[in-house]
Amino acid sequence: MPELAEVELSRRVWTIAEGLTLRGMSGNALTRIYRDCSLATLKRGLRGAVLVGSRTHGKRMFFEFKGGITGKGRCLELHLGMTGRLTRSRTSSRAHKHDHFVLKTREWNLAFNDYRQFGRLFLHAEGFNPVVGLPMEVLSKGFSLAHMKAIQERRSKRALKAVLLDQAFFPGVGNWMADEICWRLGYHPAVPLGQFEAASVRRVSRMVCRGAMKHIADGNTEQYQEEVGFSPGNYVKRTPPADWLFRHRWKAGGACPKCSRVLDRGVVATRTTAWCSSCQVSR
DNA sequence: TACAATGTTTTAAG
DNA sequence: CCTTAAAACATTGT
Numbered sequence: 234m235p236e237l238a239e240v241e242l243s244r245r246v247w248t249i250a251e252g253l254t255l256r257g258m259s260g261n262a263l264t265r266i267y268r269d270c271s272l273a274t275l276k277r278g279l280r281g282a283v284l285v286g287s288r289t290h291g292k293r294m295f296f297e298f299k300g301g302i303t304g305k306g307r308c309l310e311l312h313l314g315m316t317g318r319l320t321r322s323r324t325s326s327r328a329h330k331h332d333h334f335v336l337k338t339r340e341w342n343l344a345f346n347d348y349r350q351f352g353r354l355f356l357h358a359e360g361f362n363p364v365v366g367l368p369m370e371v372l373s374k375g376f377s378l379a380h381m382k383a384i385q386e387r388r389s390k391r392a393l394k395a396v397l398l399d400q401a402f403f404p405g406v407g408n409w410m411a412d413e414i415c416w417r418l419g420y421h422p423a424v425p426l427g428q429f430e431a432a433s434v435r436r437v438s439r440m441v442c443r444g445a446m447k448h449i450a451d452g453n454t455e456q457y458q459e460e461v462g463f464s465p466g467n468y469v470k471r472t473p474p475a476d477w478l479f480r481h482r483w484k485a486g487g488a489c490p491k492c493s494r495v496l497d498r499g500v501v502a503t504r505t506t507a508w509c510s511s512c513q514v515s516r
Numbered sequence: 517t518a519c520a521a522t523g524t525t526t527t528a529a530g
Numbered sequence: 531c532c533t534t535a536a537a538a539c540a541t542t543g544t
Contacts, residue, residue, distance in 0.1 A: 315523045
Protein backbone atom coordinates (compact mmCIF):
# COMPACT_ATOMS: atom_id res chain seq x y z
CA MET A 234 0.00 0.00 0.00
CA PRO A 235 2.76 2.35 0.58
CA GLU A 236 3.74 5.42 -1.32
CA LEU A 237 5.83 8.29 0.01
CA ALA A 238 3.48 9.47 2.73
CA GLU A 239 2.45 6.14 4.11
CA VAL A 240 6.02 4.99 4.27
CA GLU A 241 6.67 8.02 6.45
CA LEU A 242 3.63 7.15 8.54
CA SER A 243 4.96 3.64 9.00
CA ARG A 244 8.35 4.92 10.09
CA ARG A 245 6.71 7.03 12.77
CA VAL A 246 4.92 4.00 14.18
CA TRP A 247 8.23 2.52 15.30
CA THR A 248 9.81 5.72 16.65
CA ILE A 249 8.04 5.06 19.95
CA ALA A 250 10.84 2.58 20.68
CA GLU A 251 13.75 4.96 20.17
CA GLY A 252 16.29 4.58 22.94
CA LEU A 253 14.94 1.17 23.94
CA THR A 254 16.82 -2.12 23.87
CA LEU A 255 15.66 -5.07 21.79
CA ARG A 256 15.18 -8.02 24.10
CA GLY A 257 13.92 -10.59 21.65
CA MET A 258 12.52 -11.30 18.29
CA SER A 259 10.12 -13.79 16.81
CA GLY A 260 9.35 -14.53 13.22
CA ASN A 261 8.56 -17.08 10.58
CA ALA A 262 11.77 -17.91 8.73
CA LEU A 263 10.08 -19.65 5.83
CA THR A 264 8.43 -16.76 4.05
CA ARG A 265 9.55 -14.99 0.94
CA ILE A 266 10.26 -11.89 3.00
CA TYR A 267 13.63 -13.41 3.85
CA ARG A 268 14.89 -13.78 0.30
CA ASP A 269 17.47 -11.02 0.85
CA CYS A 270 18.29 -11.49 4.53
CA SER A 271 17.55 -14.55 6.63
CA LEU A 272 15.70 -14.40 9.90
CA ALA A 273 18.78 -15.87 11.58
CA THR A 274 20.91 -13.00 10.28
CA LEU A 275 18.32 -10.52 11.44
CA LYS A 276 18.16 -12.04 14.91
CA ARG A 277 21.91 -12.21 15.30
CA GLY A 278 22.40 -8.65 14.07
CA LEU A 279 19.77 -6.96 16.18
CA ARG A 280 19.70 -8.85 19.46
CA GLY A 281 20.36 -6.48 22.31
CA ALA A 282 20.64 -3.48 20.02
CA VAL A 283 19.12 -0.06 20.68
CA LEU A 284 17.01 1.79 18.15
CA VAL A 285 18.63 5.19 17.81
CA GLY A 286 17.07 6.77 14.74
CA SER A 287 15.30 6.32 11.45
CA ARG A 288 14.63 7.96 8.13
CA THR A 289 12.92 7.33 4.84
CA HIS A 290 14.00 7.70 1.25
CA GLY A 291 11.19 7.35 -1.24
CA LYS A 292 9.54 4.06 -0.38
CA ARG A 293 12.44 2.80 1.69
CA MET A 294 12.81 3.02 5.45
CA PHE A 295 16.05 2.89 7.39
CA PHE A 296 16.15 2.11 11.11
CA GLU A 297 19.47 2.62 12.83
CA PHE A 298 20.54 0.44 15.74
CA LYS A 299 23.54 0.67 18.03
CA GLY A 300 25.26 -1.99 20.13
CA GLY A 301 23.81 -5.45 20.45
CA ILE A 302 25.48 -8.78 21.10
CA THR A 303 27.83 -8.34 18.16
CA GLY A 304 28.94 -4.98 19.48
CA LYS A 305 28.37 -3.54 16.06
CA GLY A 306 25.44 -1.39 15.14
CA ARG A 307 23.16 -2.16 12.26
CA CYS A 308 20.98 -0.33 9.78
CA LEU A 309 17.76 -2.16 9.02
CA GLU A 310 16.30 -1.28 5.64
CA LEU A 311 12.65 -2.12 5.01
CA HIS A 312 10.48 -1.91 1.94
CA LEU A 313 6.76 -2.49 2.33
CA GLY A 314 6.06 -3.83 -1.14
CA MET A 315 2.39 -3.71 -2.01
CA THR A 316 0.73 -4.70 1.25
CA GLY A 317 3.35 -4.31 3.95
CA ARG A 318 2.84 -2.28 7.11
CA LEU A 319 4.54 -1.66 10.38
CA THR A 320 2.58 -1.97 13.58
CA ARG A 321 3.28 -1.55 17.23
CA SER A 322 1.51 -3.03 20.19
CA ARG A 323 2.05 -3.72 23.87
CA THR A 324 4.12 -6.75 24.72
CA SER A 325 1.07 -8.45 26.14
CA SER A 326 -0.56 -8.73 22.72
CA ARG A 327 -0.15 -11.70 20.45
CA ALA A 328 1.27 -11.66 16.94
CA HIS A 329 -1.12 -11.16 14.05
CA LYS A 330 -1.41 -13.30 10.97
CA HIS A 331 1.36 -12.39 8.50
CA ASP A 332 3.55 -10.75 11.11
CA HIS A 333 6.87 -11.89 9.64
CA PHE A 334 8.94 -10.65 12.51
CA VAL A 335 8.35 -8.82 15.75
CA LEU A 336 11.04 -6.78 17.48
CA LYS A 337 10.47 -6.74 21.22
CA THR A 338 11.51 -4.19 23.79
CA ARG A 339 10.42 -4.26 27.42
CA GLU A 340 7.22 -2.41 26.59
CA TRP A 341 6.66 -2.63 22.86
CA ASN A 342 6.27 -5.15 20.05
CA LEU A 343 7.22 -3.74 16.67
CA ALA A 344 5.91 -5.89 13.85
CA PHE A 345 6.52 -6.12 10.12
CA ASN A 346 3.32 -7.44 8.57
CA ASP A 347 2.84 -8.20 4.89
CA TYR A 348 0.36 -10.74 3.63
CA ARG A 349 1.49 -10.69 0.02
CA GLN A 350 5.15 -10.88 0.97
CA PHE A 351 6.33 -8.47 -1.71
CA GLY A 352 8.10 -6.43 0.94
CA ARG A 353 11.77 -6.89 1.62
CA LEU A 354 14.40 -6.23 4.21
CA PHE A 355 18.16 -5.74 4.29
CA LEU A 356 20.51 -5.56 7.24
CA HIS A 357 23.38 -3.14 6.62
CA ALA A 358 26.43 -2.39 8.70
CA GLU A 359 26.45 0.46 11.18
CA GLY A 360 27.10 3.77 9.51
CA PHE A 361 25.48 2.72 6.28
CA ASN A 362 24.62 5.95 4.56
CA PRO A 363 21.40 5.40 2.70
CA VAL A 364 21.58 8.67 0.82
CA VAL A 365 24.70 7.83 -1.14
CA GLY A 366 23.82 6.27 -4.45
CA LEU A 367 20.10 6.84 -4.11
CA PRO A 368 18.14 9.03 -6.50
CA MET A 369 17.29 12.62 -5.68
CA GLU A 370 14.14 12.89 -3.63
CA VAL A 371 11.34 14.89 -5.23
CA LEU A 372 11.00 17.22 -2.26
CA SER A 373 14.72 17.74 -1.79
CA LYS A 374 16.56 20.89 -2.72
CA GLY A 375 18.50 19.01 -5.38
CA PHE A 376 15.37 18.27 -7.39
CA SER A 377 16.01 21.42 -9.36
CA LEU A 378 14.74 22.55 -12.72
CA ALA A 379 18.05 21.47 -14.23
CA HIS A 380 17.62 18.05 -12.64
CA MET A 381 14.11 17.79 -14.03
CA LYS A 382 15.35 18.72 -17.49
CA ALA A 383 18.00 16.04 -17.27
CA ILE A 384 15.33 13.44 -16.45
CA GLN A 385 13.28 14.69 -19.34
CA GLU A 386 16.16 14.32 -21.75
CA ARG A 387 16.87 10.78 -20.70
CA ARG A 388 13.24 9.67 -20.92
CA SER A 389 11.68 12.03 -23.42
CA LYS A 390 9.82 9.33 -25.32
CA ARG A 391 8.44 7.44 -22.39
CA ALA A 392 4.92 7.94 -21.12
CA LEU A 393 4.68 10.52 -18.35
CA LYS A 394 3.16 7.98 -16.01
CA ALA A 395 5.88 5.42 -16.69
CA VAL A 396 8.57 7.89 -15.68
CA LEU A 397 6.64 9.04 -12.63
CA LEU A 398 6.49 5.41 -11.47
CA ASP A 399 10.20 4.89 -12.05
CA GLN A 400 11.82 4.92 -8.61
CA ALA A 401 15.13 5.99 -10.12
CA PHE A 402 13.56 9.33 -11.03
CA PHE A 403 10.59 9.93 -8.74
CA PRO A 404 11.33 7.92 -5.59
CA GLY A 405 8.23 7.55 -3.46
CA VAL A 406 5.72 8.19 -6.22
CA GLY A 407 3.35 5.28 -6.70
CA ASN A 408 0.23 4.53 -8.65
CA TRP A 409 -2.16 6.97 -7.06
CA MET A 410 0.30 9.84 -6.88
CA ALA A 411 1.23 9.33 -10.52
CA ASP A 412 -2.43 9.58 -11.54
CA GLU A 413 -2.87 12.65 -9.37
CA ILE A 414 0.11 14.36 -11.02
CA CYS A 415 -1.08 13.55 -14.55
CA TRP A 416 -4.55 14.84 -13.75
CA ARG A 417 -3.23 18.07 -12.29
CA LEU A 418 -1.03 18.58 -15.33
CA GLY A 419 -4.07 18.21 -17.56
CA TYR A 420 -2.59 15.51 -19.78
CA HIS A 421 -3.35 11.88 -20.41
CA PRO A 422 -0.81 9.68 -18.56
CA ALA A 423 0.44 8.15 -21.82
CA VAL A 424 1.68 11.45 -23.26
CA PRO A 425 5.48 11.29 -23.69
CA LEU A 426 7.48 13.18 -21.09
CA GLY A 427 9.29 15.12 -23.80
CA GLN A 428 6.15 17.06 -24.65
CA PHE A 429 5.89 18.71 -21.26
CA GLU A 430 7.25 21.89 -19.83
CA ALA A 431 9.89 20.65 -17.43
CA ALA A 432 8.97 23.34 -14.92
CA SER A 433 5.33 22.20 -14.84
CA VAL A 434 6.16 18.56 -14.24
CA ARG A 435 8.54 19.56 -11.49
CA ARG A 436 6.12 21.97 -9.84
CA VAL A 437 3.14 19.61 -9.92
CA SER A 438 5.01 16.51 -8.81
CA ARG A 439 6.46 18.45 -5.88
CA MET A 440 3.06 19.86 -5.05
CA VAL A 441 1.51 16.38 -4.98
CA CYS A 442 4.34 14.98 -2.85
CA ARG A 443 4.03 17.87 -0.42
CA GLY A 444 0.24 17.49 -0.31
CA ALA A 445 0.51 13.77 0.31
CA MET A 446 2.82 14.38 3.24
CA LYS A 447 0.58 17.07 4.66
CA HIS A 448 -2.78 15.39 4.21
CA ILE A 449 -1.82 11.79 4.77
CA ALA A 450 1.29 11.64 6.91
CA ASP A 451 0.83 14.71 9.09
CA GLY A 452 -2.93 14.44 9.07
CA ASN A 453 -3.06 10.83 10.22
CA THR A 454 -0.06 10.10 12.36
CA GLU A 455 -1.81 9.67 15.70
CA GLN A 456 -4.81 7.88 14.34
CA TYR A 457 -2.65 5.55 12.29
CA GLN A 458 -0.54 4.68 15.27
CA GLU A 459 -3.48 3.93 17.50
CA GLU A 460 -5.54 1.97 15.04
CA VAL A 461 -5.40 -1.77 15.39
CA GLY A 462 -5.99 -3.82 12.30
CA PHE A 463 -5.51 -0.85 10.02
CA SER A 464 -6.43 -1.99 6.57
CA PRO A 465 -5.12 -0.81 3.20
CA GLY A 466 -7.17 2.00 1.81
CA ASN A 467 -8.67 3.18 5.10
CA TYR A 468 -6.85 6.46 5.09
CA VAL A 469 -7.87 7.11 1.52
CA LYS A 470 -11.43 7.77 2.46
CA ARG A 471 -10.82 10.33 5.09
CA THR A 472 -7.77 12.31 4.16
CA PRO A 473 -6.86 14.46 1.26
CA PRO A 474 -9.36 17.20 0.31
CA ALA A 475 -12.22 16.30 -1.99
CA ASP A 476 -10.67 18.31 -4.82
CA TRP A 477 -7.92 15.69 -5.13
CA LEU A 478 -8.36 12.98 -7.73
CA PHE A 479 -7.11 10.62 -5.06
CA ARG A 480 -10.44 10.65 -3.28
CA HIS A 481 -12.37 9.54 -6.33
CA ARG A 482 -10.19 7.31 -8.43
CA TRP A 483 -10.71 4.15 -6.41
CA LYS A 484 -14.40 3.65 -6.65
CA ALA A 485 -16.10 2.53 -9.82
CA GLY A 486 -18.07 5.42 -11.24
CA GLY A 487 -15.91 7.98 -9.40
CA ALA A 488 -16.20 11.46 -10.88
CA CYS A 489 -13.62 14.09 -11.78
CA PRO A 490 -13.48 16.69 -8.98
CA LYS A 491 -13.11 19.45 -11.57
CA CYS A 492 -15.83 18.68 -14.11
CA SER A 493 -17.86 15.87 -12.50
CA ARG A 494 -17.48 13.66 -15.54
CA VAL A 495 -17.12 9.97 -14.71
CA LEU A 496 -13.45 9.01 -14.70
CA ASP A 497 -12.03 6.70 -17.33
CA ARG A 498 -10.13 3.58 -16.41
CA GLY A 499 -7.51 1.63 -18.24
CA VAL A 500 -4.00 0.30 -18.10
CA VAL A 501 -1.12 2.71 -18.67
CA ALA A 502 2.49 1.79 -18.01
CA THR A 503 1.27 -1.65 -16.86
CA ARG A 504 -0.81 -0.22 -14.01
CA THR A 505 -4.48 0.46 -13.51
CA THR A 506 -4.97 4.11 -14.28
CA ALA A 507 -7.78 6.60 -13.78
CA TRP A 508 -8.08 9.81 -15.74
CA CYS A 509 -10.61 12.39 -16.88
CA SER A 510 -11.01 12.37 -20.64
CA SER A 511 -12.45 15.84 -20.51
CA CYS A 512 -9.76 17.53 -18.39
CA GLN A 513 -6.77 15.55 -19.64
CA VAL A 514 -5.77 15.99 -23.25
CA SER A 515 -3.87 13.40 -25.26
CA ARG A 516 -1.77 15.65 -27.42
C1' DT B 517 -14.85 -18.31 -10.14
C1' DA B 518 -12.02 -15.02 -12.01
C1' DC B 519 -9.83 -10.93 -11.47
C1' DA B 520 -7.75 -6.95 -9.44
C1' DA B 521 -4.98 -4.92 -5.66
C1' DT B 522 -1.10 1.90 -3.26
C1' DG B 523 5.25 -2.72 -6.09
C1' DT B 524 9.30 -4.43 -8.02
C1' DT B 525 12.16 -7.77 -10.48
C1' DT B 526 13.08 -10.96 -13.99
C1' DT B 527 12.52 -12.73 -18.44
C1' DA B 528 11.22 -12.44 -23.16
C1' DA B 529 10.65 -10.10 -27.31
C1' DG B 530 11.09 -6.55 -30.68
C1' DC C 531 22.61 -1.10 -26.65
C1' DC C 532 17.46 0.29 -26.09
C1' DT C 533 12.35 -0.13 -25.00
C1' DT C 534 8.15 -2.44 -23.96
C1' DA C 535 5.30 -6.31 -22.55
C1' DA C 536 4.38 -10.07 -19.76
C1' DA C 537 5.07 -13.02 -16.09
C1' DA C 538 6.19 -13.85 -11.51
C1' DC C 539 5.82 -13.31 -6.63
C1' DA C 540 1.44 -14.67 -2.43
C1' DT C 541 -2.79 -13.44 -0.35
C1' DT C 542 -7.23 -11.41 0.14
C1' DG C 543 -11.50 -9.37 -1.11
C1' DT C 544 -15.10 -8.40 -4.47
